Amino acid sequence: MDCEWQGGSMKNIKGRVHLLGDNINTDVNCSSKYLPGKDNATIAKCAFEQVAPGFASRFAPGDVIVAGRNFGINSSREQAVHILRLMGVAAIVGQSFGRQFFRNTINNGLPAIECEIAGIAAGDEIAIDLAAGQLTVAARGISRTVAALPPAVQQILAAGGLIAYLREHPDWQLA
C-alpha cells in the first residue's frame, strides 16, 4: 500500500467533473497489470493516459470522475481503486460499473454512484448527497435522484473501507 486513507463524513461530496467514456477498462488504464513493477504513485501519474491524454495532470484531489457505461470492466484489480484514491478521486459517477470494480470501490471507501450522466460536462461543479441520494449540477439545472446506498454499505464507506471497518467491528455489526 502506498497510502493509508482515512474515512470520514462522505455525506456531501462537491467537486469538479472530469469525463471518461464507455467501457473504461481499469486493468489497462489504472493498474500494473500491463505495467509490471510500477508502483501506484507512478501509475497514478499516467492513469487514463491512453483514453484521455493529460488526465492525471488536470485532475485535482477532491475532483469527481463522470464516466459512461461499464466503468471498471475486465478482471478489475483492487489496485485500480487504490490508485483512484491516491489521485484524490472524491467519487465516481457512472452509467454502470463492472461488478467487481463496484465491490472494490466500497471495500476501499470510494463512493461509486450509478446515475444517468447526460448533460454533465467536463469542468462542471457537481454535488452529491450520498445519504439523501441526490446528484446536482446547479449551473446546468441538473438535479437527479440516485438510489441511496444501503446503510450497511454506507457504514463501510464511512469507515474508509472494509479493512478499517473490520478493525473497528470484527464481529460485522452492520446496521
Add this chain to the structure above:
Amino acid sequence: MGHTIAEKILAAHAGGKPVRAGDIVVASVDFAMVHDGRAANALGMIARLGAKHLPFASKTAFVLDHYSPPPNIEAANTHRAMRAFADQHGAVLYDIGDGICHQVMPEGGHLTCGDLIVGTDTHSVTYGAFNALSTGVEGTDLAAVMMTGRLWFRVPETIRIELKGALQPGVWAKDITLSMLGRFGAEGANYRAIEYAGSAVSAMEIDDRMTLANHAAELGAKAALLEADAKTIAWLEAHHARAPQPVRADADATYVERIEIDATALVPQVARQHQIDDVVGVPEVQGRKINFALIGTCTNGRLDDIRQAAAILKGQRIAKGVRMIVTPASRQVYLAAAREGLLEALTRAGASVEAAGCGTCVNITGHLITGDGEVVISSANRNFKGRLGNDQSEIWLGSAATVAASALTGMITDPREVAGGKWTASGRAAA
C-alpha cells in the same frame, strides 16, 4: 413468492431469514481461494487488517497457477511468500503444476452443492456447475473472510436461461456461451446471477457444465448456477466433497428475465479478434488462416476438451507452420489424458503438451508471445488486444474441437466437417 437459488443459498448462509434480490447480507463462507495473481495484494490486506489469528485458513486454498512457472523474481518471491504463509497458517497449498485454481478446487473436494464460495478470480463462478453460489472477490474480501469466515454480499437478481433441445454432435457449452455473448454482449448479465436449466444442460457431462458456468464471467455474471442431478452428486462423491445439500429454485421465483435458447439449432461459434462479444458462426469465417492453436485454460482445458482435440487429430498431422500448445487444466487431467493415450496422439500430431496451469491464457509467464500479424485460435475465455503479448496479433476464441479442427487444416474450420463420422450420436467424439 418463491426464491431463486442465489436467494436461497445466501439466506441459508446469513442466518436463515429469507432474503430478496437487492438486499445486503453478511454471510458465512464455506471455502475460499486465492491464486498467485492476486496473492500479493491479499497478503498485504491481511497484514493491514492486523489479524493475529486466521481461523478460516484451513478452508482457504492458495493456488500457484498463473505464474506457473514464475517468469521473474517478483513472481517467484510471491510464490515463496504464499508457501510460507500457507504453512504458517494451515492453508491448503496447490503448488506449480498442480493445476488451475478452478479445476483443483472441485477436484480437491473443497466445495459441494449449496455452498457459498469466494475466490480472487472472476472465473470463480465455475463452481456454480456444482450448484454452489460462487463469485469473484478481491484481496480485501479474502482478508475479511480469512479473519472472520464471513463477507458482505448484495443478493443478485437472477436471469433464468432454459437451454432446450439437444446440442448437435460437435457443438459444445463453449458455443452456447459464445452465441450468448454475441446476442447479449459482454457484461450482458452484469451484477446478475444466471440459472441454467433445460434438457441440453442435463445432457452435458460435468466438464462441459463447468465450461458453461465458467464462461458466464464474460457475460459479467456474479454467479452461474446449475441444479444438481445424479451426475453432479456422483462426481462430488468421487472427489470426496462434503455431503451435498442441493438447492433448487422455486417454480414461482422472481427473475429479472427468462430466456429460452434452442440448443439444437446452434452451430459452432467463434469470437473474432479483440472483442469477446463479436461472435459469428464458424461457417461464416471458415477458411481464415491461423498460425497458433491453443487448448487449455479454466474454460476449456479439461479431459473432455482434450478428448475432442485428440479425436480430431489422432493419426493426423497439424497443418505445416501451425504451432499448437495443449495445457491440461490440472495434474489429474494431465494424468487421465496420458492414461487414455490422448497426450501421445496430440504430441504425434505436432502439438506440444505443457505442464498443468493457466498456461497460454494470458502472456504473464512470457513463454508464448505471438508475432506481428499472426492469428491465434484459442479455447481460452478472453481475446482482448495484446493479451498474448503483442497487440499486432489477433486472438480468436472457439471450442477445443474448433481449435483442433483449425490446427489440422491451418484455417478456421468447423469441427463437424473434419471429424466426419467420428462424432457419435451422444455428442462425444470417439477417440
